[in-house]
Amino acid sequence: MPEGDTIFRAAATLHRVFAGKVVTAFESVLPSLARVDATRPLAGRTIDSVTSRGKHMLMSFSGDLILHTHMRMNGSWHVYRTGERWRLPVRDMRIVVATSDAVAVGFNIPVAEFLTSGDLARHRQLQALGPDLLDPSFDRSAARARIRMLADQAIGDVLLNQRAIAGIGNVFKSEILFIAGIDPFTRVGDVDDDTLDRVIEIALKQLRANVAAQARSLAPTRGRRTTGSLHPDKGLWVYGRGGLPCRKCGATILSRKSGEDARLTYWCPRCQLSSS
Numbered sequence: 001m002p003e004g005d006t007i008f009r010a011a012a013t014l015h016r017v018f019a020g021k022v023v024t025a026f027e028s029v030l031p032s033l034a035r036v037d038a039t040r041p042l043a044g045r046t047i048d049s050v051t052s053r054g055k056h057m058l059m060s061f062s063g064d065l066i067l068h069t070h071m072r073m074n075g076s077w078h079v080y081r082t083g084e085r086w087r088l089p090v091r092d093m094r095i096v097v098a099t100s101d102a103v104a105v106g107f108n109i110p111v112a113e114f115l116t117s118g119d120l121a122r123h124r125q126l127q128a129l130g131p132d133l134l135d136p137s138f139d140r141s142a143a144r145a146r147i148r149m150l151a152d153q154a155i156g157d158v159l160l161n162q163r164a165i166a167g168i169g170n171v172f173k174s175e176i177l178f179i180a181g182i183d184p185f186t187r188v189g190d191v192d193d194d195t196l197d198r199v200i201e202i203a204l205k206q207l208r209a210n211v212a213a214q215a216r217s218l219a220p221t222r223g224r225r226t227t228g229s230l231h232p233d234k235g236l237w238v239y240g241r242g243g244l245p246c247r248k249c250g251a252t253i254l255s256r257k258s259g260e261d262a263r264l265t266y267w268c269p270r271c272q273l274s275s276s
């Protein structure tokens, strides 16, 4: 599942390849996008920039048109040279933006819409996003205040709430709370300020380190790592390791479904305490 670091890297790659280029062809199987293209054609516009906000991606075109996409669980953007074979089947294609030498293909993208800059300024979901961990101007105290507003909820669920803090997905949630030594089901109200600040600091460090590692890697899909180990099987502390021994203390890693989407949470019952 794409998390903030993945979307940030994808946007940076798309920006590097496409910014300043002129669209030669646009195609979409999504009726709402095709309709806009019919009345306000994309071909001939320049791609000004591609940026991310949390897990949202914004591709801005000249003439005040912005393509907003969200990947949810399965969506992805690929970049190909013109004529290169796609790595996913054509039936999964949702959006194609072509220039003279490269093609951006959006596969299985569930959320996509065209916006004007005015629409963007009024966009309920985008404007409600919490501070973005990958934004250079990330505001620690604003993030803490937004997390504090959800005092009755479990810290694990709140870290996934993009309105509180943007960029963390399910893998990082479990890993960050293991590194911080906090039980994921602890109520936010039971976590003191110092501990909460430490969680935010760990989140910043982990997301930024993974962006940097993906930028250096020749195979960016090899996965996230939080342990500092370069061994392919030892990159994560707890995520996906239910039933296996904790890398620190040897206790059995537990897993449980929680939150709105019933996503799996992993934790070590010995290393992670319920209150600080």
Ligand SMILES: [Zn+2]
Pocket (backbone or CB within 6 Å): 246, 247, 248, 249, 250, 251, 268, 269, 270, 271, 272
């Ligand atoms: Zn442990």
